Amino acid sequence: EAQVTQNPRYLITVTGKKLTVTCSQNMNHEYMSWYRQDPGLGLRQIYYSMNVEVTDKGDVPEGYKVSRKEKRNFPLILESPSPNQTSLYFCASSTDRFRETQYFGPGTRLLVL
Amino acid sequence: QKEVEQDPGPLSVPEGAIVSLNCTYSNSAFQYFMWYRQYSRKGPELLMYTYSSGNKEDGRFTAQVDKSSKYISLFIRDSQPSDSATYLCAMSVNDYKLSFGAGTTVTVRA
Numbered sequence: 001e002a003q004v005t006q007n008p009r010y011l012i013t014v015t016g017k018k019l020t021v022t023c024s025q026n027m028n029h030e031y032m033s034w035y036r037q038d039p040g041l042g043l044r045q046i047y048y049s050m051n052v053e054v055t056d057k058g059d060v061p062e063g064y065k066v067s068r069k070e071k072r073n074f075p076l077i078l079e080s081p082s083p084n085q086t087s088l089y090f091c092a093s094s095t096d097r098f099r100e101t102q103y104f105g106p107g108t109r110l111l112v113l
Numbered sequence: 114q115k116e117v118e119q120d121p122g123p124l125s126v127p128e129g130a131i132v133s134l135n136c137t138y139s140n141s142a143f144q145y146f147m148w149y150r151q152y153s154r155k156g157p158e159l160l161m162y163t164y165s166s167g168n169k170e171d172g173r174f175t176a177q178v179d180k181s182s183k184y185i186s187l188f189i190r191d192s193q194p195s196d197s198a199t200y201l202c203a204m205s206v207n208d209y210k211l212s213f214g215a216g217t218t219v220t221v222r223a
Contacts, residue, residue: 004156031209033211035213040121041215042117042201042213042215042216043157043211043213043216044213045210045211045213050209056209056210058211059210059212090156092156101159102159104156104157104158105156106155107154107155107156
């Protein structure tokens, strides 16, 4: 089954404790992206990747890191989480026609205390 | 001012009504326009995609783009309770970086 998986789905952590949210896709997609969703603000793009070892900032990259060492994986790293990073996070992947075929993962709900 | 403005609603209509959703934007460089549907506790799914100005129809859904007015619309004809969801508009300049509206929550009453 074609899918985008994220882990963990739910996470409660404390300020400053480094964490990684994994994202994996099995569709051989070149493009992957991370978003956060907050009430009243909609989806905001954090980082995106056009291919292995090629990443770029979205609208809200501060406090986040990403890496794309393999085509299927695109982890999101929070080196020192803060309460304002409490949010719902989505990973997405696409074929070469990024705008048309973007598939989203199920989401990771993060609470930073 | 946000780059993409979307009325959050909520919008409640009776079954069979036409649902009209819209977004305005400020960046004239946007050339790719999308509508996503998001059910509760799920990730968004792409509904419609339009390049530049014009209309596009897919079953009960029609997307319109008016670049001169910086205004896009989504119409849902013969709405069904299964159409109850949050609808998000999204736009892109370069095919990689997407800007989303805040989403409009729609409820279709049976």
